[in-house]
Amino acid sequence: MVRPLGFLVGLGFITALVFAILTTPLSNEENVAHKFHEEPRHLALSSDGLMPHWDKQQLQRGMQVYKEVCSACHSLHLVAFRDIEALGYSEGQVKTFAKGFQVPSINPDTGEPATRDGLPSDYFPSPYPNETAARAANNNALPPDLSLITKAREGGKDYVYSLLTGFQNPPANLPAELKPGTGLHFNPYFANLNLAMAPPLTKGQVTFADGSPNDVKSMAADVTAFLVWTAEPKLVKRVQVGWASVLFLAMFSVLAFLSYRNIWADKKH
Known part of the structure; x- marks a missing residue:
């Protein structure tokens, strides 16, 4: 009798706990902010x-x-310059690109901190x-490293693209407590609607050698695609290997079944 009673008491406790979690309302400020928050827009790549x-x-x-834009505030500390050879650059182009960056070093004569031209083996x-x-340069906000940003943020690439293109003036009916303060900028795709990063992209800010569009949405799509690659550079290869494995297993299964039928064909049940 004790065990069934204990089970019922435990079940009742768990039910009450789940009910409390599901029915506990968010704070008033969170509820109000949620009304102005927007879900990320899909970016097809x-x-x-x-x-x-x-x-x-x-x-x-x-x-x-x-x-030209993002590296002024954000690092890519998991990506080496030599990795960009996979994007279609030659070895010489990679060396030239790396040389355009200054990386931390030590002066061999004095032992003091110094900088030098980047090498292909260096990381961004x-x-x-x-x-x-x-933090001092960004209103006490820490610019995140972008190496894995499309994997680290809920919404992935859609979130990154929407954030880059989502800066706008606050709605007229936005409550005073949610309006951006000094150094903050309204963006409905950000969790609390206001972030320290100013709109990073403006029309015509970057000029592409191939004459591709350089409006805000196009540049945001391009840099988001690049960040998808930095987060998972082996994505395409992994999918190709996966399909090859599925095909192999399918063929092996068929051969195994035919072998089974052939071996047991003349055996009586």
């Missing part, structure tokens, strides 16, 4: 779907946007020497 491929021209444009450097300097 060639790397989507069951048969993905990299649009190398778009990835090169995206890397240019990162270098941070624009700031440390976190304190980064």
